[in-house]
Amino acid sequence: MSTSQTTIDPPRPTSLTLTVNGELRTIEIEPSVTLLDLLRERLHLTGTKKGCDQGQCGACTVIVDGKRVNSCLQLAIMKDGCEVVTIEGLGAPGDLHPMQAAFIAHDAFQCGYCTPGQICSAVAMIDEGHATTSDEIRELMSGNLCRCGAYTNIVDAIEDVLSQRRRHLEAAE
Amino acid sequence: MTFSYHRAESVGDAIAAVSRDPNARFIAGGTNLVDLMKYDVERPGRLVDITRLPLKGFEQTGGGGLKIGALVPNSDLAYHPSIERDYPLLASAILAGASAQLRNAATTGGNLLQRTRCYYFYDVATPCNKREPGSGCSAMTGVNRIHAILGASDACIATHPSDMCVALAALGATVHVAGPDGERTIAFEDFHRLPGDEPQKDNTLAHGEMVTAVELPAPRFGANHSYLKLRDRLSYAFALVSVAAAIEMDGDVVGEARVALGGVAHKPWRDPKAEGLLKGQIPSSSAFAAVADSLLSGAEGHGANDFKIELAHRAIVRALGQAAAATPQVQSSKTVN
CATH class of the missing domain: 3.30.43.10 (Uridine Diphospho-n-acetylenolpyruvylglucosamine Reductase, domain 2)
Known part of the structure; x- marks a missing residue:
C-alpha cells in the first residue's frame, strides 16, 4: 500500500505508510528523514542502533522486504509500502528468536551496542543461503563491526543456528 | 539535508x-x-x-549476451544463476566489494556512478578540485596512500572505487543510457573518464541522462579468470590494487587475454596493447610480468602510494597465474592462492 504523495515540492512533512514488525504504521515525515531516525525517533524502536550513521558499521542493520540493509542510508520516504523487521520484531524476552538465544548461549557480545545489527544481519544472512562455512560467515558478516571484538563468539553463535537448522531440515526429510 | x-x-x-x-x-x-x-x-x-521504474530485469540479447537492468541490486546480480555460470569474474568482483547490506541496497547503475572515496573529496574543510573545481588538490601532497598511479592529472589523483566496474571493463560491457535527447549506448571504456583538468566529471553522462541497463557480450573466458583484490583489511575495504584477469586459451597458447586494474586510476584501467603481448604465448610468470611491465609503464607514485606500483605488478602476475591455472581467487578465502 502506498499513501504518500509522489511529489513533495517544496520540502514538507508528508504521510508515509510502512509495515513495521507486522504492524501497519502511518507517519508524517520530511523527505530527509532516514529509516533509522524514523524507527528510533518517531516510532521509539530504539533497539536499532545509530553507530557511524554512514553505512560503515552495520549497527543500524534492519530487514526491509526480507533483505538486510543499513537503515542509516535509506530515506524513509523511499520505503513507502515496504515491510520492515527490526530486532524488536524478531523476538522478545521469553520468546527469543533462535539467533538471539544463540548469541546469549555463546556470549557473543560484551557492550551489546552492535548486537541488534549483528542479529538482524545474521538472521537475514541465513535466509540468503550463501553461508555454510565459518570463512563464508566471516566474509558475509563483515558489514557488522564489533569494537569489543566478540567476533569469534558471534561466528560460533551463527554456526550453532545454522547447524540447528540443518538438523531440523534433516529431521523433516 | x-x-x-x-x-x-x-x-x-x-x-x-x-x-x-x-x-x-x-x-x-x-x-x-x-x-x-x-x-x-x-x-x-x-x-x-x-x-519504482521497470529496470529490474535480465534479458538475453540477440548476440548471446545478457542485458542487466540498471536497478538490479548488486547482490541479486552476483548470485544470479546466469552470472554465476557464465560471468563468474563479474560475480566474484561484486562479492569482493562493500558489505552484504550495501550490496542488497546498491544498484547496477548506481555502482557505475559511485564517487571516489578520496578523503579530501569527503572533507569539505579541505580544497578538492573534484568537489570544488579550481580549489586545488589536497591529496597531491597530502595523505595519498589510496590514490592513483595511472592516468592522474595535476588537478586530481582520485581513484574510482568500484570492484564491479573493473570486471565489467575486462568483460567489455556496454552501458545503455536514456536522456532528454533519446537513448544511446556507451562502450564501457568510454563511460568513465580520466580527470584531466575537469576532475568534477567522473563520467561522460550529460545532466539528465540515466543509466538504464548494462549489457554483457556473449560469455567467454570459461574457467580462466580471477578477481584478485588487495586492501588494508581482509574484507569490507576499498582496493589498494585489484586485478580482473581473464584468458581465452587457443590450444596450449593464449588466444586472448584481458586485464583490468582497480584502485589505481580515475577509471578501471585497461591497455589492449599490454593484453596483446600474451597472444600466442604459453602462459608463464615471465609472460605475465611482461604484461605487468607494459600496463604499468606510465605509473607514477605521489609519495605514500609509491608502493602501489610494485604491488600492482605482483598482483597482475598473480591474478594472471590464477586465471591460467583455472584457480580463481575465492573472496571468502583470506589467503592468495
Missing part, C-alpha cells in the same frame, strides 16, 4: 524531472548519495526516486 522529492512514474518522467533542474539528482539505492549528502559533499535541491 533539505530537498524536494519526486517519485518517478516512468523513465521519461524521471529524465524530465532531472533535466529541467540543474540541482536535481536521480536516487536509487542511495548508499553513496545519501552518505555524501550527510557529509555536505552533495547538496541536491531535488531527489528523483527511480526505484
Whole structure:
C-alpha cells in the first residue's frame, strides 16, 4: 500500500505508510528523514542502533522486504509500502528468536551496542543461503563491526543456528 | 539535508524531472548519495526516486549476451544463476566489494556512478578540485596512500572505487543510457573518464541522462579468470590494487587475454596493447610480468602510494597465474592462492 504523495515540492512533512514488525504504521515525515531516525525517533524502536550513521558499521542493520540493509542510508520516504523487521520484531524476552538465544548461549557480545545489527544481519544472512562455512560467515558478516571484538563468539553463535537448522531440515526429510 | 522529492512514474518522467533542474539528482539505492549528502559533499535541491521504474530485469540479447537492468541490486546480480555460470569474474568482483547490506541496497547503475572515496573529496574543510573545481588538490601532497598511479592529472589523483566496474571493463560491457535527447549506448571504456583538468566529471553522462541497463557480450573466458583484490583489511575495504584477469586459451597458447586494474586510476584501467603481448604465448610468470611491465609503464607514485606500483605488478602476475591455472581467487578465502 502506498499513501504518500509522489511529489513533495517544496520540502514538507508528508504521510508515509510502512509495515513495521507486522504492524501497519502511518507517519508524517520530511523527505530527509532516514529509516533509522524514523524507527528510533518517531516510532521509539530504539533497539536499532545509530553507530557511524554512514553505512560503515552495520549497527543500524534492519530487514526491509526480507533483505538486510543499513537503515542509516535509506530515506524513509523511499520505503513507502515496504515491510520492515527490526530486532524488536524478531523476538522478545521469553520468546527469543533462535539467533538471539544463540548469541546469549555463546556470549557473543560484551557492550551489546552492535548486537541488534549483528542479529538482524545474521538472521537475514541465513535466509540468503550463501553461508555454510565459518570463512563464508566471516566474509558475509563483515558489514557488522564489533569494537569489543566478540567476533569469534558471534561466528560460533551463527554456526550453532545454522547447524540447528540443518538438523531440523534433516529431521523433516 | 533539505530537498524536494519526486517519485518517478516512468523513465521519461524521471529524465524530465532531472533535466529541467540543474540541482536535481536521480536516487536509487542511495548508499553513496545519501552518505555524501550527510557529509555536505552533495547538496541536491531535488531527489528523483527511480526505484519504482521497470529496470529490474535480465534479458538475453540477440548476440548471446545478457542485458542487466540498471536497478538490479548488486547482490541479486552476483548470485544470479546466469552470472554465476557464465560471468563468474563479474560475480566474484561484486562479492569482493562493500558489505552484504550495501550490496542488497546498491544498484547496477548506481555502482557505475559511485564517487571516489578520496578523503579530501569527503572533507569539505579541505580544497578538492573534484568537489570544488579550481580549489586545488589536497591529496597531491597530502595523505595519498589510496590514490592513483595511472592516468592522474595535476588537478586530481582520485581513484574510482568500484570492484564491479573493473570486471565489467575486462568483460567489455556496454552501458545503455536514456536522456532528454533519446537513448544511446556507451562502450564501457568510454563511460568513465580520466580527470584531466575537469576532475568534477567522473563520467561522460550529460545532466539528465540515466543509466538504464548494462549489457554483457556473449560469455567467454570459461574457467580462466580471477578477481584478485588487495586492501588494508581482509574484507569490507576499498582496493589498494585489484586485478580482473581473464584468458581465452587457443590450444596450449593464449588466444586472448584481458586485464583490468582497480584502485589505481580515475577509471578501471585497461591497455589492449599490454593484453596483446600474451597472444600466442604459453602462459608463464615471465609472460605475465611482461604484461605487468607494459600496463604499468606510465605509473607514477605521489609519495605514500609509491608502493602501489610494485604491488600492482605482483598482483597482475598473480591474478594472471590464477586465471591460467583455472584457480580463481575465492573472496571468502583470506589467503592468495
